[in-house]
Amino acid sequence: MKVFANGNEVACADGDGKVVAAFPDVCMSPPPPPAGPVPVPYPNTSFSRDMKQGSKRVTINGKPVMLRDESYYATSPLGNEAATRNFGAGIISHQVTGKTHFISWSMDVQFEGKNVPRHIDLTTSNHGSNANNAVPTPNLARSATSSPGQAAFTACPCCNGPLHENQKDPVTGQPFETIPEMEFYGRIARYRMERRAEMLGILHQVAEGKLPMPPWANKPDAKSGLPVKDNIIRMGDECERDFKKLQELRQKHPNCPNVHNPPDQGCGVHFKVLEPGLAGNTKDGGRWESARTQSIEEWRLKGHAIPRNDKINHMTPADAGGCPYSVQNLVPTNVLKGDCLEIEDTQTRLQNMMPPKSTERKLLFR
Numbered sequence: 001m002k003v004f005a006n007g008n009e010v011a012c013a014d015g016d017g018k019v020v021a022a023f024p025d026v027c028m029s030p031p032p033p034p035a036g037p038v039p040v041p042y043p044n045t046s047f048s049r050d051m052k053q054g055s056k057r058v059t060i061n062g063k064p065v066m067l068r069d070e071s072y073y074a075t076s077p078l079g080n081e082a083a084t085r086n087f088g089a090g091i092i093s094h095q096v097t098g099k100t101h102f103i104s105w106s107m108d109v110q111f112e113g114k115n116v117p118r119h120i121d122l123t124t125s126n127h128g129s130n131a132n133n134a135v136p137t138p139n140l141a142r143s144a145t146s147s148p149g150q151a152a153f154t155a156c157p158c159c160n161g162p163l164h165e166n167q168k169d170p171v172t173g174q175p176f177e178t179i180p181e182m183e184f185y186g187r188i189a190r191y192r193m194e195r196r197a198e199m200l201g202i203l204h205q206v207a208e209g210k211l212p213m214p215p216w217a218n219k220p221d222a223k224s225g226l227p228v229k230d231n232i233i234r235m236g237d238e239c240e241r242d243f244k245k246l247q248e249l250r251q252k253h254p255n256c257p258n259v260h261n262p263p264d265q266g267c268g269v270h271f272k273v274l275e276p277g278l279a280g281n282t283k284d285g286g287r288w289e290s291a292r293t294q295s296i297e298e299w300r301l302k303g304h305a306i307p308r309n310d311k312i313n314h315m316t317p318a319d320a321g322g323c324p325y326s327v328q329n330l331v332p333t334n335v336l337k338g339d340c341l342e343i344e345d346t347q348t349r350l351q352n353m354m355p356p357k358s359t360e361r362k363l364l365f366r
Helices: 181-207 228-252 285-301 338-351 358-364
Strands: 018-029 038-047 099-102 122-127 312-314 330-332
Touching (some): 122 228, 181 338, 285 312, 285 330
Antiparallel strands (some): 018 038
């Protein structure tokens, strides 16, 4: 039996939860001096079956449940066993084979007075006590609307027409794989936080005189104008903040007009779009203009005053394979108020953090 909180599987000792390749956990590793030690990034993996300090009275299938700030995963081997504690271990946590803690959870579902962590909630790995500044990584289990295996669509799941350019591989014509909605945003956050951890690891070694500053680190970023090293850290910080905010807002406001409820069905299906730029290919002038006009008219019929020049948003973004033209996937900005507008802005910021190269997209969705 699976138990869900807010549409995501509750993390428990009998569950399918796993934190896969929490990367990079940079640890000081052999060889010994004078050639070493050297910083080596390790991918850590842990499982809910290895839970410790779980619930005492509430169980799922007879086994304990994860509780906020009390429970943790203690998987062995973790993945960084090749590192050496005598050389300083992890450069951030100063641990090897450490615990995996949750740093996010359900805001309104509690067992034994404690919030319960779920599928896609963030974790950090390899530390000795509570969560620190290690790389946050999603706990992957199952959403209430997901199913085993990979659904393959022969038509757009939203409009039922032929697959759009942003839903299929441009070479093979085969549909991209699908991904649960919150996992889509979680993968973006994880990717940017991993890049941040790599950068912090380099800067740590530079500060200790073990590495020279890379020549690219202080060059200005083309978009932000910040030094590349600072921009990498900024993107990680913003993605961590925005993903946590999005989880809270989506949980609090499941009925916002820009939220598919239930998620991951029909127009809410998200795809792993591996090729950048495909979303732009869908906005051919005539069909897009017709769709945005129809969306405005439909929302006007619902009583909203929508100006003709209002921005039209995709509820499932085109960069996630969202249907470009169905009014069921379109919502004018003027319809959105308060936290619903904040959901739109937060999702847009995360979407804009998707890497611009296909090689990076493959890492994002690995």
